[in-house]
Amino acid sequence: MAKGQIVAGCLAPHPPHLVYADNPPQNEAYSEGGWETLRWGYQRLARKLKDIDYDAIVIFTPHWQTYIGTHFLGLPEFKSKSVDPVFPNLFRYNYDLQVDVELSEAMRDAASEEGIITKMMTNPDFRVDYGTITSCHLLNPEWDKPIVTISSNRNTHYYSPEVMIEQATALGRACAKAIEESGKRVVLVASHSLSHRHFVEEAPLPEDMSKEHIYNHSQYVWDMKIVEMMREGKSREVIDIMPEFTEQTIAETEGGGLIWMLGAMGFPDFPAEIYGYQSVIGTGNVIACWDPNDDTREYVL
Amino acid sequence: MSETNEPEILFGIYCPPHPQPLLSPEASEGYSNLRAAYDECRKRIEESEADIIIVYSTTWPSIIGHQIQALEKAVWTHVDDDFHYLGSMPYEFHMDTQFAHSMRENCEKRGLEARTVEYEGFPIDTGSVVALQLLNPENRIPTCILSSNMYSNRSETIVLGKAVRDTLAQQNKKAVVVVVSSLSNRMFTEHIDPKEDRIHSQKDDDWNRKILEFFDDGRLEDLSQLSRDIHGQIRVQKVVAYKPAWWLAATMGQHNNYDGEVLAYEALHGSGGAVITLTPSTGSVGDKEFDEDDVEFYRGDRNVLDKGMLE
Numbered sequence: 355m356a357k358g359q360i361v362a363g364c365l366a367p368h369p370p371h372l373v374y375a376d377n378p379p380q381n382e383a384y385s386e387g388g389w390e391t392l393r394w395g396y397q398r399l400a401r402k403l404k405d406i407d408y409d410a411i412v413i414f415t416p417h418w419q420t421y422i423g424t425h426f427l428g429l430p431e432f433k434s435k436s437v438d439p440v441f442p443n444l445f446r447y448n449y450d451l452q453v454d455v456e457l458s459e460a461m462r463d464a465a466s467e468e469g470i471i472t473k474m475m476t477n478p479d480f481r482v483d484y485g486t487i488t489s490c491h492l493l494n495p496e497w498d499k500p501i502v503t504i505s506s507n508r509n510t511h512y513y514s515p516e517v518m519i520e521q522a523t524a525l526g527r528a529c530a531k532a533i534e535e536s537g538k539r540v541v542l543v544a545s546h547s548l549s550h551r552h553f554v555e556e557a558p559l560p561e562d563m564s565k566e567h568i569y570n571h572s573q574y575v576w577d578m579k580i581v582e583m584m585r586e587g588k589s590r591e592v593i594d595i596m597p598e599f600t601e602q603t604i605a606e607t608e609g610g611g612l613i614w615m616l617g618a619m620g621f622p623d624f625p626a627e628i629y630g631y632q633s634v635i636g637t638g639n640v641i642a643c644w645d646p647n648d649d650t651r652e653y654v655l
Numbered sequence: 656m657s658e659t660n661e662p663e664i665l666f667g668i669y670c671p672p673h674p675q676p677l678l679s680p681e682a683s684e685g686y687s688n689l690r691a692a693y694d695e696c697r698k699r700i701e702e703s704e705a706d707i708i709i710v711y712s713t714t715w716p717s718i719i720g721h722q723i724q725a726l727e728k729a730v731w732t733h734v735d736d737d738f739h740y741l742g743s744m745p746y747e748f749h750m751d752t753q754f755a756h757s758m759r760e761n762c763e764k765r766g767l768e769a770r771t772v773e774y775e776g777f778p779i780d781t782g783s784v785v786a787l788q789l790l791n792p793e794n795r796i797p798t799c800i801l802s803s804n805m806y807s808n809r810s811e812t813i814v815l816g817k818a819v820r821d822t823l824a825q826q827n828k829k830a831v832v833v834v835v836s837s838l839s840n841r842m843f844t845e846h847i848d849p850k851e852d853r854i855h856s857q858k859d860d861d862w863n864r865k866i867l868e869f870f871d872d873g874r875l876e877d878l879s880q881l882s883r884d885i886h887g888q889i890r891v892q893k894v895v896a897y898k899p900a901w902w903l904a905a906t907m908g909q910h911n912n913y914d915g916e917v918l919a920y921e922a923l924h925g926s927g928g929a930v931i932t933l934t935p936s937t938g939s940v941g942d943k944e945f946d947e948d949d950v951e952f953y954r955g956d957r958n959v960l961d962k963g964m965l966e
């Protein structure tokens with residue numbers, strides 16, 4: 355059996371606004387559009403993924419928050435409706451998705467061997483979080499690949515951003531080992547925004563783009579610093595600066611997704627492909643992809 | 656409405672959000688004690704003349720202002736993010752829609768951003784599901800659930816409580832008010848044998864017991880004034896502040912004239928779980944002049960940063 359490998363790593367923010375703006379048949383809400391910079395970026399990245407041969411998507415989400423270890427989806431199918439608790443007016447999405455349970459269990463076993471507390475989630479009534487649904491929908495609207503969702507253990511709040519870096523890196527290493535041993539080709543997804551201060555009021559028409567802007571300039575400058583380092587292939591430095599970035603911008607990096615993904619990829623020193631940056635209700639969002647293949651890596655934007 | 660145009664709050668309940676008392680009360684003596692305390696509260700609600708149960712849940716965070724559950728019949732099966740292996744929680748809750756809509760108006764009159772949510776399948780949070788399943792299992796009394804805005808601090812939370820009072824007085828409804836929150840909220844980060852459950856640390860236990868003394872003495876406003884200290888000492892810093900005592904005091908009345916009763920205090924995977932009742936009475940405890948300002952109307956951010964800028 356050939357060694358498994360990570361064929362791409364995507365930073366894929368999950369504001370439900372992006373699905374809402376797309377008007378897919380699965381979503382009950384209707385919009386007049388909005389947030390095109392991000393949506394067109396997602397469409398381009400989704401086209402790239404279509405050209406990559408892969409078996410499964412493994413996604414790390416901050417909206418499945420666990421305090422007692424890291425949890426993994428452990429049943430082959432989940433079908434239900436995901437209603438966003440914060441933006442239920444925008445996101446009521448009927449999903450029907452497949453899970454690669456074999457890969458999920460293998461990653462869980464590898465994580466346990468690393469000393470990480472783990473749990474398989476095998477309750478059929480469990481609702482898959484909207485971060486998973488949003489990022490996966492935008493990266494693969496056909497839903498023709500199985501996924502694995504990994505929960506976000508709340509290390510940043512319980513201990514510190516530094517402990518989160520250690521734990522999420524160890525988890526990434528363990529997942530990479532399990533993927534290698536599985537013989538599968540896998541796309542990793544870190545599902546989150548960068549700066550994460552929201553406006554607490556919503557425009558009467560949420561997709562009214564004349565109202566959309568970053569919460570404040572400080573958030574923007576920080577986001578740009580991180581994007582610049584991504585472009586330059588400085589992924590290790592992104593992680594080094596992350597505790598300060600997370601604190602200064604209340605960034606959603608606190609959930610550990612990007613650390614996990616870059617850790618699994620061995621902190622790549624090649625440039626990330628940048629597909630777009632835009633604010634959503636004040637938060638800063640970048641779509642980025644780390645393509646380890648020198649022949650297919652592009653300069654997108 | 657009473658003669659003084661004050662709302663009639665029959666009593667308040669403080670109870671924990673985790674699902675063990677609902678799903679696995681037999682797993683430990685502590686969990687069954689909490690369950691028994693919940694059952695006692697259920698009985699007291701049944702025997703009361705309550706027209707409505709109002710729930711403020713710390714496990715329902717919101718971003719766009721304050722959300723108010725307004726779906727007439729909320730039906731779903733809930734599963735907890737951490738404790739999914741304990742089982743599913745099917746529910747059907749009946750909301751007081753008339754109250755919910757007036758509550759939104761009264762929030763807005765007091766300067767708060769607020770909205771009702773009225774969607775089939777809306778994910779009602781673990782804390783609200785546990786509390787309502789145990790306190791009002793047959794929907795004898797309609798309810799209203801309020802979110803806890805993740806950015807809101809003291810003034811917003813106090814004003815939110817006052818908007819509840821406005822609405823109750825307007826509609827002439829007698830209420831039982833419920834706060835769903837742990838005391839200390841640090842849980843063990845590994846799986847444990849429920850029989851070996853205990854409060855995560857001595858310090859958390861010490862603080863919890865001090866808070867329980869205040870509750871027992873009916874010193875609700877004193878607890879409200881202590882909220883920032885409580886947040887710093889025994890709360891994992893997930894949100895900006897410990898808000899339950901602010902909301903409870905603002906809703907029930909900002910004073911210390913209560914009969915408090917601690918029905919149970921037990922560990923829930925390391926966190927402090929207490930079931931407490933507070934009943935309005937006469938006579939006050941404590942001789943402190945409160946130093947946190949009272950607030951009637953929320954004026955939003957004060958834009959302190961902009962005021963200091965050089966022209």
Ligand SMILES: [Fe+2]
Nearest residue numbers: 368417485606
């Ligand atoms: Fe998010």
